[in-house]
Amino acid sequence: MSHLNNSMNTYNDLSYFASLNSGYTDLPIYGIVTDATRIQWKPQNMKYATTIRIIDSTWSQESHPVGYVPFIKVLFIGNNKNDIPDIKQLGAIIKFNGGLLRVIKEDEYKTIAFLWNKGNEKGYWKIIDENPIDDIEKIKSLRDFARNYFEKQILMELTQNLSTARATNEVSNIIVKVIKVKEEKKLEDSYKLIKVMDHTDKAYLVISEAEKEEFSYIQIQDFILIKGARYTDLATRRIELRENGNIIRLPNYLKLLNEYQSTINIFINETTIETVIEEKKLMTPIEVSIVKNNSLPISSLKIATDANALYGMKYRVKVYVIEMGPEDIRQWVKGYCDECKKFFDLTIRDEVSICNVCKGIGRMVYQVQLFVKDKELRDDPEIYRILLWTHDGKGEDFFGEKPVNCYRSEYLYKKLEAIYKKLTQYNVYLDCIVERMGRGTNTFIQINDTIINSIT
Numbered sequence: 001m002s003h004l005n006n007s008m009n010t011y012n013d014l015s016y017f018a019s020l021n022s023g024y025t026d027l028p029i030y031g032i033v034t035d036a037t038r039i040q041w042k043p044q045n046m047k048y049a050t051t052i053r054i055i056d057s058t059w060s061q062e063s064h065p066v067g068y069v070p071f072i073k074v075l076f077i078g079n080n081k082n083d084i085p086d087i088k089q090l091g092a093i094i095k096f097n098g099g100l101l102r103v104i105k106e107d108e109y110k111t112i113a114f115l116w117n118k119g120n121e122k123g124y125w126k127i128i129d130e131n132p133i134d135d136i137e138k139i140k141s142l143r144d145f146a147r148n149y150f151e152k153q154i155l156m157e158l159t160q161n162l163s164t165a166r167a168t169n170e171v172s173n174i175i176v177k178v179i180k181v182k183e184e185k186k187l188e189d190s191y192k193l194i195k196v197m198d199h200t201d202k203a204y205l206v207i208s209e210a211e212k213e214e215f216s217y218i219q220i221q222d223f224i225l226i227k228g229a230r231y232t233d234l235a236t237r238r239i240e241l242r243e244n245g246n247i248i249r250l251p252n253y254l255k256l257l258n259e260y261q262s263t264i265n266i267f268i269n270e271t272t273i274e275t276v277i278e279e280k281k282l283m284t285p286i287e288v289s290i291v292k293n294n295s296l297p298i299s300s301l302k303i304a305t306d307a308n309a310l311y312g313m314k315y316r317v318k319v320y321v322i323e324m325g326p327e328d329i330r331q332w333v334k335g336y337c338d339e340c341k342k343f344f345d346l347t348i349r350d351e352v353s354i355c356n357v358c359k360g361i362g363r364m365v366y367q368v369q370l371f372v373k374d375k376e377l378r379d380d381p382e383i384y385r386i387l388l389w390t391h392d393g394k395g396e397d398f399f400g401e402k403p404v405n406c407y408r409s410e411y412l413y414k415k416l417e418a419i420y421k422k423l424t425q426y427n428v429y430l431d432c433i434v435e436r437m438g439r440g441t442n443t444f445i446q447i448n449d450t451i452i453n454s455i456t
């Protein structure tokens with residue numbers, strides 16, 4: 001890795017900054033904010049403290065070995081609110097003047113920079129707004145890099161979904177959409193109640209009187225990352241920020257947010273779901289699938305998704321399909337690159353799918369989600385998400401057709417559409433095998449050993 005510093009520049013790169021053993025850079029440095037944490041610890045007489053993490057293209061995942069998540073951590077301490085940056089959105093760009101940040105090394109890949117209170121001196125750092133005056137090219141390239149970074153980055157893998165957070169009841173980081181914001185008053189206590197939702201559940205984030213001003217920027221329709229949240233009441237789905245917790249808005253250009261949005265849409269109309277379920281119950285149920293391993297006893301989704309269920313365990317469940325996603329059936333078939341281990345969009349590409357990362361030839365796989373209710377456990381109010389992801393061979397004969405590009409194959413599109421109509425029909429249910437997948441708190445269930453056998 002080169003730490004050379006171009007003398008033409010009017011700024012220093014972060015790799016140059018990180019190469020310093022101590023001391024300061026002469027020139028300003030810029031960074032993309034990838035994290036912000038409010039901290040409770042403060043030195044004597046100081047009121048405010050926060051840390052942020054910054055990266056740039058010279059100091060990011062790509063310039064480091066796998067397993068390291070590189071960043072430069074900057075600690076701000078101040079007496080006034082204005083002494084510390086108010087980071088409301090990931091991807092914000094911050095500029096530090098030269099001679100300002102002091103480098104403290106932890107190891108080769110961990111660098112901490114301290115920014116001490118500068119009293120009344122101003123202009124030591126600044127959040128770059130939409131129309132920068134200096135280093136315009138640099139800022140443009142940082143913005144492009146940030147866009148790419150958050151698009152690819154493992155945000156999802158570092159977070160839990162609402163239903164997992166609720167099941168495990170651990171302190172979690174959660175990505176959700178803001179559905180409603182309202183003021184509540186109970187006796188002397190007034191607080192803000194923010195209804196949030198992800199593709200698995202809904203919850204109510206309680207913002208206390210003391211935090212209200214700090215998080216006043218949160219608005220309906222925002223996608224936010226709630227850091228350090230925990231359920232305080234499982235029954236009413238109330239969550240609160242723990243000590244050092246934070247709420248950060250996500251940049252709205254993220255493609256993953258669009259995908260999220262379409263699955264959230266499915267949940268928003270609760271009355272529709274209730275109607276569908278009531279109607280399904282009224283009629284004689286029709287089973288439309290066969291399972292390969294029918295020696296398994298009928299279990300429940302509650303058990304299959306329980307925190308204690310082990311990786312690779314198989315459960316046989318009977319479910320009503322409420323909805324399937326993505327909404328556009330042509331999106332059910334994706335390209336998959338064995339090299340990059342990534343799914344990619346086929347849109348209107350050729351039959352031969354080219355991976356947009358490594359440019360290698362991918363293969364066609366199904367990537368579908370089923371939103372289901374347990375047929376047997378009627379009192380269970382939950383909607384569960386089951387994945388039909390066939391990249392690892394699991395569930396590959398579910399539809400009875402090999403996946404091909406649905407933008408090109410009218411035949412497969414029509415067939416999938418017929419299956420969709422059948423599965424979501426009132427009285428139809430699936431008898432299927434689900435396998436517990438994923439690790440740690442990021443677990444999910446995937447269809448396996450199940451074939452749809454009757455769609456006439």
Ligand SMILES: [Zn+2]
Nearest residue numbers: 337340355358
């Ligand atoms: Zn690839």
